[in-house]
Amino acid sequence: MWKLKSLKSPVQTIVLRRLSVGDSRLSQKHDSKKSPVKQNESFMANIFRRSFVPKQVFPYPDVLSLEEKESTGSLIDPFERFFSDINDAAKSDQAGKTDEKTLSALWELGAFAIQVPENFGGLGLNNTQYGRLCEIVGANDLALGITIGAHQSIGFKGILLYGTPEQKEKYLPKVSTERVYAAFALTEPSSGSDAGSIRSRAVKSADQKYYVLNGSKIWISNGGIADIMTVFAQTEIVDPKTGEKKDKVTAFIVERSFGGVTNGAPEKKMGIRASNTTEVYFEDVKIPIENILGEEGGGFKVAMNILNNGRFGMGATLSGTMQKCIEIATSHANSRVQFGQKLKNYGSIQEKLAQMSILQYATESMAFTISQNMDGGSQDYHLEAAISKIYASENAWYVCDEAIQILGGMGFMVETGLERVLRDLRIFRIFEGTNDILRLFVALTGIQFAGSHLKELQSAFKNPATNLGLIFKEASKRAASKVGLGGSDLSSHVAPELQPYAKQTAECIDLFGQTVEELLLRYNKNIVNEQIILNQLANAAIDIYAMVVTQSRSSRALQLDLPSAQHELNLTKALTIQASERAIKNLKNATSSHNRDLTEKMSTIAQTVCEKNGVYSTGVIDI
Amino acid sequence: MARVLVGVKRVIDYAVKVRVKPDKTGVVTQGVKHSMNPFDEIAVEEAVKMKEKKLATEVIAVSVGPAQSAEVIRTAMAMGADRGVHVEVPQAEYELLQPIHISKILAKLALDEKADLVILGKQAIDDDANQTAQMTAAVLNWPQGTFCNKIEKTDAGLTITREIDGGLETIKTKIPAVLSADLRLNTPRYATLPNIMKAKKKPLKKVTAKDLGIDTTPRIDIISVEDPPVRQAGATVADVDALVAKLKEGGHI
Numbered sequence: 001m002w003k004l005k006s007l008k009s010p011v012q013t014i015v016l017r018r019l020s021v022g023d024s025r026l027s028q029k030h031d032s033k034k035s036p037v038k039q040n041e042s043f044m045a046n047i048f049r050r051s052f053v054p055k056q057v058f059p060y061p062d063v064l065s066l067e068e069k070e071s072t073g074s075l076i077d078p079f080e081r082f083f084s085d086i087n088d089a090a091k092s093d094q095a096g097k098t099d100e101k102t103l104s105a106l107w108e109l110g111a112f113a114i115q116v117p118e119n120f121g122g123l124g125l126n127n128t129q130y131g132r133l134c135e136i137v138g139a140n141d142l143a144l145g146i147t148i149g150a151h152q153s154i155g156f157k158g159i160l161l162y163g164t165p166e167q168k169e170k171y172l173p174k175v176s177t178e179r180v181y182a183a184f185a186l187t188e189p190s191s192g193s194d195a196g197s198i199r200s201r202a203v204k205s206a207d208q209k210y211y212v213l214n215g216s217k218i219w220i221s222n223g224g225i226a227d228i229m230t231v232f233a234q235t236e237i238v239d240p241k242t243g244e245k246k247d248k249v250t251a252f253i254v255e256r257s258f259g260g261v262t263n264g265a266p267e268k269k270m271g272i273r274a275s276n277t278t279e280v281y282f283e284d285v286k287i288p289i290e291n292i293l294g295e296e297g298g299g300f301k302v303a304m305n306i307l308n309n310g311r312f313g314m315g316a317t318l319s320g321t322m323q324k325c326i327e328i329a330t331s332h333a334n335s336r337v338q339f340g341q342k343l344k345n346y347g348s349i350q351e352k353l354a355q356m357s358i359l360q361y362a363t364e365s366m367a368f369t370i371s372q373n374m375d376g377g378s379q380d381y382h383l384e385a386a387i388s389k390i391y392a393s394e395n396a397w398y399v400c401d402e403a404i405q406i407l408g409g410m411g412f413m414v415e416t417g418l419e420r421v422l423r424d425l426r427i428f429r430i431f432e433g434t435n436d437i438l439r440l441f442v443a444l445t446g447i448q449f450a451g452s453h454l455k456e457l458q459s460a461f462k463n464p465a466t467n468l469g470l471i472f473k474e475a476s477k478r479a480a481s482k483v484g485l486g487g488s489d490l491s492s493h494v495a496p497e498l499q500p501y502a503k504q505t506a507e508c509i510d511l512f513g514q515t516v517e518e519l520l521l522r523y524n525k526n527i528v529n530e531q532i533i534l535n536q537l538a539n540a541a542i543d544i545y546a547m548v549v550t551q552s553r554s555s556r557a558l559q560l561d562l563p564s565a566q567h568e569l570n571l572t573k574a575l576t577i578q579a580s581e582r583a584i585k586n587l588k589n590a591t592s593s594h595n596r597d598l599t600e601k602m603s604t605i606a607q608t609v610c611e612k613n614g615v616y617s618t619g620v621i622d623i
Numbered sequence: 624m625a626r627v628l629v630g631v632k633r634v635i636d637y638a639v640k641v642r643v644k645p646d647k648t649g650v651v652t653q654g655v656k657h658s659m660n661p662f663d664e665i666a667v668e669e670a671v672k673m674k675e676k677k678l679a680t681e682v683i684a685v686s687v688g689p690a691q692s693a694e695v696i697r698t699a700m701a702m703g704a705d706r707g708v709h710v711e712v713p714q715a716e717y718e719l720l721q722p723i724h725i726s727k728i729l730a731k732l733a734l735d736e737k738a739d740l741v742i743l744g745k746q747a748i749d750d751d752a753n754q755t756a757q758m759t760a761a762v763l764n765w766p767q768g769t770f771c772n773k774i775e776k777t778d779a780g781l782t783i784t785r786e787i788d789g790g791l792e793t794i795k796t797k798i799p800a801v802l803s804a805d806l807r808l809n810t811p812r813y814a815t816l817p818n819i820m821k822a823k824k825k826p827l828k829k830v831t832a833k834d835l836g837i838d839t840t841p842r843i844d845i846i847s848v849e850d851p852p853v854r855q856a857g858a859t860v861a862d863v864d865a866l867v868a869k870l871k872e873g874g875h876i
Contacts, residue, residue, distance in 0.1 A: 121817070
């Protein structure tokens with residue numbers, strides 16, 4: 001296994017720092033002498049090391065009990081009624097805030113504490129049930145979704161995940177029923193994607209009873225309305241063994257009432273305007289020692305796990321948004337007549353509507369695979385959650401954009417409501433981990449996992465006599481994939497009519513494993529410096545995950561004989577054709593010399609552009 | 624006053640466009656959104672309000688119907704009813720069930736549960752019968768207050784404002800009594816999510832009509848269910864004279 005410390009490049013440090021806390025099992029050493037540790041069940045992590053672990057994806061998870069399904073079903077109607085009868089997203093967008101009456105109704109509805117246990121005043125729902133409600137939010141008002149999400153998905157999630165019984169007792173009822181807003185305060189002016197570099201500092205008092213916090217945070221959702229915040233700051237930690245002093249991030253629960261907590265004016269934003277975003281300042285804030293969240297110095301882990309834990313919600317939310325965009329576009333295509341025909345009869349429009357539907361189906365399939373894996377007790381979902389966040393945010397943008405295109409001039413008008421959705425959607429590719437960082441996270445997390453496996457193989461070869469089983473297994477896997485039989489076989493997991501498509505996917509999965517191995521052999525640990533290649537790998541991983549979850553879900557639909565089964569199979573087939581082609585291309589590019597030429601050119605061009613501060617070419621007409 | 628019994632019926636949601644089954648034996652219910660009859664929501668709201676004003680001690684929601692009818696009892700409990708009674712009737716039998724059967728069931732339950740007041744919606748939006756409250760009062764031999772616009776507690780009993788053709792009528796009644804809720808009696812509250820979750824823990828008793836000793840043998844046969852005739856296309860007339868001429872021609876004036 002590589003030594004992470006030897007990596008110097010800053011972005012790699014960030015990503016690796018993230019992945020080192022993301023999932024402890026990804027970085028564990030596989031020592032055959034020790035008692036076997038629980039296997040990493042992540043489907044995606046495993047394909048990086050050429051092993052096929054279907055458990056989390058086949059059959060499509062179905063974790064809710066009949067009673068849970070029933071009770072979730074009974075929540076949907078009142079939740080939808082709130083959006084149709086009380087909330088007005090367009091009005092809030094114009095006003096730059098959601099009015100008090102609406103927020104009050106939302107509190108009454110119970111939407112601010114969906115996952116808080118019932119004994120603390122919440123609804124006590126699991127991730128999947130939460131996801132189902134998120135879809136409704138996403139379909140109706142993304143800005144309000146941020147107000148709700150900043151509160152419970154990240155604002156006080158830390159207390160749910162890491163809180164002591166006393167902290168839970170004290171704070172959960174407040175944020176559930178007493179109408180106290182929560183916020184998550186990590187980002188700082190000099191620390192965006194590189195969250196470990198924050199400068200806010202908390203110093204322990206001489207009597208060890210409290211910390212004094214100073215610093216400032218920017219772009220904090222609910223920053224102006226939250227009275228309880230999860231705040232991250234540097235603290236000095238003394239290594240108990242060496243006595244060495246070191247700065248490490250610690251998470252704190254900070255109440256506005258501690259004093260010294262102020263905020264700036266609401267930021268003017270491109271979208272999600274109705275949600276409150278401000279700077280938050282901390283000046284000599286006295287935080288009692290019992291308000292440390294998680295371990296002292298363990299704040300980075302707390303931050304990353306809060307984000308990891310909430311990421312699936314974005315996929316669910318945005319699949320609801322996409323659903324609404326498709327609905328608006330479809331109703332237009334069904335009624336608008338041009339050149340004597342309804343729009344729905346034109347191939348260009350059909351292609352758009354089909355593509356939009358395919359992407360929505362895959363986004364939703366991902367989100368609910370992950371939420372159900374989480375509810376099933378899995379710890380190995382971080383890679384998939386990152387994939388689903390990238391996939392959902394980019395495809396929701398695409399779907400909304402295409403819906404606007406179908407509506408033509410009408411789509412450009414404020415009254416139609418799609419321009420607001422498009423503005424609101426833009427931030428989803430940026431916040432809670434930019435898609436660029438998450439792509440590196442996906443590729444490097446997987447590669448690291450594969451790397452540890454290769455190391456294990458190498459040591460097995462040193463002592464072949466005792467590791468024969470492992471070596472033979474590996475040898476036959478390799479031989480099979482080289483002669484094209486395919487190491488991966490999805491055939492027993494999918495519906496008969498999906499077989500040829502499952503085979504295409506299996507080919508992608510095999511090529512994926514081979515590519516990772518080839519890249520590791522070629523670049524060794526320097527692969528971390530090859531961001532363009534890492535992106536190609538990440539894109540292939542995303543496509544593979546999309547294929548797998550849709551094949552699984554549509555097979556289930558067919559098995560249950562759902563009325564929509566045939567349609568779902570068609571969505572899956574079309575997606576597989578597109579995604580497998582793209583994945584193969586990306587994987588081939590990752591190792592091809594032709595592509596090497598391109599990436600080198602791109603890198604040189606970028607350097608020149610940066611040197612010249614922009615476009616650098618002689619005027620096209622010489623003046 | 625102590626106990627209020629409220630009837631809640633599960634009907635096809637008001638927003639759904641109802642379709643007749645191809646074999647004309649009824650309407651399509653499979654995969655169609657259902658919800659509580661809107662007039663029953665008003666009845667539940669009124670009962671819950673009475674409880675909040677300490678005019679009632681307990682609100683019992685009753686539904687007669689197939690297994691899914693339990694859903695509307697849960698909704699009533701999420702709105703504030705204390706417990707529920709589900710009189711389960713198999714789907715096939717339910718389709719032939721008439722107000723006469725329901726009123727006998729409700730009357731029996733009112734006595735069994737020692738209810739002082741039965742509040743029902745004035746009619747269900749599926750069959751529009753508008754008979755159950757009246758028949759229930761008759762079976763029980765209790766006074767009835769139908770089409771309630773306002774219900775007030777007075778010393779001797781209740782003062783009820785009723786919606787009648789062309790205006791309002793005020794009557795006084797003793798209790799026990801059977802009331803039916805009209806549209807303007809109140810605005811039903813939304814069931815909040817926490818209350819929906821809490822409602823799952825409220826007691827819901829399941830019984831059959833047989834348990835209650837009520838004979839639900841159908842008295843009718845459904846011969847055919849038909850779509851209403853398609854409206855004839857209209858025509859535009861040039862002026863008032865032409866309109867009058869057309870109306871005369873059609874024998875309308």
